[in-house]
Each structure stands twice: as structure tokens, then as C-alpha cells.
Amino acid sequence: MNIGEIARRAGVSRSTVSYALSGKRPVSEDTRRKIQRIVDELGYQPSASARALANGRTSTIGLVFPPAGNHYTGMQLDFIGSVVEAAAAHDYDVLLSPSGVDSDRSFQRLLGERRVDGAILMEIRLEDDRADHLAALGFPSVAIGRTAHPEDGWYVALDHTALAAACVHHLADLGHRRIAFVNRPEQLLRTGYESAHRGLDGFTKAAAERGLTVRTYCCGDDAAAGQACLEQILHDDPATTALVTLNEAALGGLYRGLAHAGRHVPRDFSVTGVVANRWAETVTPQLTAADVPAAEMGRLAVDLLVERLDHSDAPPRQHLLTPPISLRASTGPAGVPQT
Amino acid sequence: MNIGEIARRAGVSRSTVSYALSGKRPVSEDTRRKIQRIVDELGYQPSASARALANGRTSTIGLVFPPAGNHYTGMQLDFIGSVVEAAAAHDYDVLLSPSGVDSDRSFQRLLGERRVDGAILMEIRLEDDRADHLAALGFPSVAIGRTAHPEDGWYVALDHTALAAACVHHLADLGHRRIAFVNRPEQLLRTGYESAHRGLDGFTKAAAERGLTVRTYCCGDDAAAGQACLEQILHDDPATTALVTLNEAALGGLYRGLAHAGRHVPRDFSVTGVVANRWAETVTPQLTAADVPAAEMGRLAVDLLVERLDHSDAPPRQHLLTPPISLRASTGPAGVPQT
């Protein structure tokens, strides 16, 4: 079933069918209707490959995210979902590419074989070879996250520095003096993972500003690691009364560790951090946290990318978000520190 | 940068370049090397669209899953991740399609515009118009889940009937006599969602077999709904001592409801169900559950689909999995029922 067949049945030329369908040039109402009838009857739809070949656009965007070695988190899930839906709203399809770096086969296919019109990059690193590569090629892309030199790029990101700082100030205001920071896994930190670095930074600076005693930890992306990490924290400094975490996947384990240590949240110990809200609401007591608006970010990223695709000369645009801390039930005034 | 340019520089014909690259016909070692050198130098990669048009294969598979109206669950995340990686291992890309039904624009694009070679269907319903549609078209697809008439289809699925029954027997063996079933949202049940129906079925039959007193509930896919559901359960029958759930997203809320009601798990109340293991391990106490091997299922689905794509005449194959219950910490012997 191809355009020639439709043309033949309608007794017109293929170009007329093409124009009737795309509306890119006027077609008499009569022939348009005749063509439409036949198209509907036969359920004809133009081949995506042929169309892509002819006009150079695939109507597909690539979503690049690292492979699951480092487990997927709930945030990522929300991103993916919202990107796919936002893209569908613009009549774009989404091609998933599990690429950690430049040299990935999958990444090369995406670009080299011109499978997509543009790309959205997740899990940005401060020095990100994928972002650099795309920028060098002038390939339309939007990052979810900020590299070290984000000025001339398109992105939507969270201000992790400010967010972590806000958590610190919240705890300091409640009277906490000895607090811990639970980061993502060390391996992510080593590879320059943006949120881990900026979050750590914001935490450290704000804590210094408030004159707090702090320790910082890396923690695997799962409950078991969270539990172990919490034990380590209390072992290193039993007088710790609060923690800030960026590690959503470890959250359940942190809570469990606290329970096992006999620390009641929030009476004896306060917990806060940066977490997507549906996960913050899953734990008991519900987590007071800066809610990551993952769904909104995905949508914004798509909107930005579509804009960039439509106006290839548009100047870079960014969204830097700083969601407020949602007060729930996991933080409270510091008690008398145990010594 | 196209194949003609490579051919020109190498002083050979385009077909020779094509064959040198694909290996589909012998090429003298000399010219092969010369071509390869130029290809490497220029970083040439054939255009996916042109190739797809010429040979009718897109090297892309579609992953069809419903839109997020009914929030995404952790299981779905694991599926998506494993499908993408397994596909990459076979050099396939994955196109995401958020389609609930047949008539979705996105679904139509996938098929009608021939964007993919085959499809994997998630979130199967007992009567599934997408599955029917694909079967009628003879379009290669693999379902994750079983329709009401799965005999001649390709699928990988969990035996939810057996799984729910196993949970019931486990609880009955521990002496529980009054148990509740917490299902997915009513809307999913109404639309014929497979796991919800088969799970309910297995639960009901096994409970009857063991002579248990049961109540069954539908529950929204989030923590708040879980908490409300638990309150309802204890309100309807305060003597309930255990529950079985298929609802991963509500789990945190169920636990919270139990805590608020002063029921200690597992001393006063046992909880079990069917849940992906990383989520079972997130809650405290860790959930004794039939672990959904989501990652393995995704991989199996891709393997099946690739096999079907390679041998279009292959007879249907299925994987029906019945993972055992992992004993963790959320179930225990029934105490004296409260009246």
C-alpha cells in the first residue's frame, strides 16, 4: 500500500496525493475529498522511512540515558514517562538509547545513522563527552542537568547547589548541629555526575556557613547500601541528629537503619533531601524534601527541543528550577544531642 | 556524507562499498581494506532511513506501554530498562509508544508508518485490542502478560494465578484465617487488566480451598490510597491478620496504615504479595513476596521477538514464569485474632 496506489485509484498523480495529505499546496476540494475517501478506505499511511529519506526529518527524538548498571531510580522513570508523553503531544516518537558515553554503539547509531532529529540527554556529568560531542556537531539537543560550562547549551536542570543548601538551612534552623550527607554512589561521583557534585558542594558550603559539624558519605543506589550507610554514620558520630540525602533508592534503607538503631524519626533524628515527591510520600514518616518535579522537567525538555528543532537558529534557552522544600513529617527540632 | 562519496574516493562502485560493508558478497581483500580505511577516516555510517527504505527493516522494535495516567510502577521501570539493554545487545533500538489502545495516534504511527520491525506489548489485558490487532495483521510481537486466549501468541508472563495462590497458602500455613486482598485500581480491573484479574482469581480460589474468610479491595497506585485502603480493611473487619497485595505502589501506604493502627508487622499482621524485589527490599520490614523478575522478563521478551523476526515462520513460543516466594521479614504466625 503506497502513495502510487492511492494516486492510481483516485485517478490523480502521486504529487497531488502528497499535497492533498500534507496541505502544502492548495488542492481542489473535490479531488481532496476523493483522495481522502480512498485513503480512509484503505487505511493508507505514508511510510516513515520513505518520508524521512525524502525530507530529512525522522519525527523522532532520542532519549539518552545510561545503562542500568547503576540501577534506575524512580526519578528517571518519571522523566522517561513525561518525555514520551510530551513528545507524543508534539507527534514525535521517542527512541531510547542506553548510552553512558560517546563511544557507545547505541549512541553512534543514534547520531551517525541519523535516526533522530534531536536528543535529550539524561544523567549529565560536569564534563560530559556526549554533550560536548553533540555541541561540536551542532546537533540539536537538550540536557536534563547542567555541565560545568552550561552557558551556551540548552538545558533544564535543578539547582542542586541551592537545593542541598536549603536542606541544610532547614535543619540548622531546627537546631541541628551535627548532620550527615548521603550522596549517590562513589562511582558516580568519580565520573563527575552533576547532581552529586553540585549537591555535595551546596551542602558543604551551607554547612560551613552555619558552622555545622558534618560528614559526607557515598551510598549505593539500593536499600541495603542505605542501611549500611546509616550504620556507618552513627558509628562515626553517634551524636549526629540529621541527614540530607540525594539518594532516593537508599531512602528506605536509611529509614530501616534508623529504626534498627532505635532512633525515631523525627523525634530523635531528622531526614531530608532531594527526592521525587511520589517517593517522598512512600516512606513513613513522609519525607520533608525538595520535590524533584521530574514530570515537569521532562515536559520542559521536550518543549525546548521541539522549539530548537523548529527554529534551528534560536538562541539557547535554559530552565533552572529550584523547587521549594515540601514540609512533611521527617524533620523536627533537634533534641539534646547524645554523646 | 553518503555511500556515493565513499565509492568515488575509493574508486569503486557504490554496490561494492555496500557489499564490502555488509559482507553479503565476497570482496577482494585489497579493495575491502581500501574502502574500510576511507570509511574510518570519514566516519561514514549509512543512513538508517535509506537503509530501512531499501531493505524493509528498521532495526527498531517498539515498546508499547500505557500512558502514565495510572502512574508508572517500579516494575515497569525495570522492564523498560532491561528491554532496552537486551535490544541493544541485538543491535536493535527501542521506540517507546505510550499507547493504551489500538486507536492511539502513537500506536497507529508505530504500525501504519512501519517505524518498527516488531513490538513488545506491556500491561496486557485479558481482551486486548492491541494484541488482537497485531495478531490479525500478523505483525511480529511479543506480549509481556497473557491474554484470555494466549495459546497461539508469543508471550512471557507471570502465572499470577499461581503466585497469588502461593501467597494465600503461605499465610494459611502460618495460621491466618481472615485475610484481605489489595488489588490494583478498580479502573484497571474494569478494563480487564490481566494480572489484576488472574491474581484476584488465584487468591479467591486458594482462599476458598483453605476455607479462609476474605475480603478483596481495589486500591489506587500510590501511598495515600494504600493507607486509606488499609484503614478500610481494618474498619471492615478488625480481625483481619494478613493481606496479599499486587500493588507495589501502594505498599508504602499499607505499611503506614498498619503503623498508624498500631499493628506491628509481622507480629500482629502479615503482609505479602507479588512485587519486584528491589521494592520488596525497600520497605521495613522487608516484604516476603513472590519476586517479579522484571529484568529477566524484559530480556526474554526481546529474545523471543528477535527470534520471531529472524524466522518469520517460527511457531509461537511462550515463557510462563512462577517465581518462588522469597521469605523476608513481613510474615509470621497468626496471633490470637482480635475481635
Added chain:
DNA sequence: TTGAAAGCGTTACCAG
């Protein structure tokens, strides 16, 4: 308002 024809970049068949 319409048609003819030239691409788009591959692959694969037919000759040599």
C-alpha cells in the same frame, strides 16, 4: 489546480 520527474541514500539483482 495539476502532472512529470528528479532526487533522498541504500540495497540487491543482473551482467560481465
Added chain:
DNA sequence: CTGGTAACGCTTTCAA
């Protein structure tokens, strides 16, 4: 072992 050439199915320019 290699080259020429006809598809693949669409879009778009050029002419009428």
C-alpha cells in the same frame, strides 16, 4: 570479483 541500474516510497521543484 566488480559495475551498472532498478527498485524502495515519499517530497518537492519545475512546467503547464
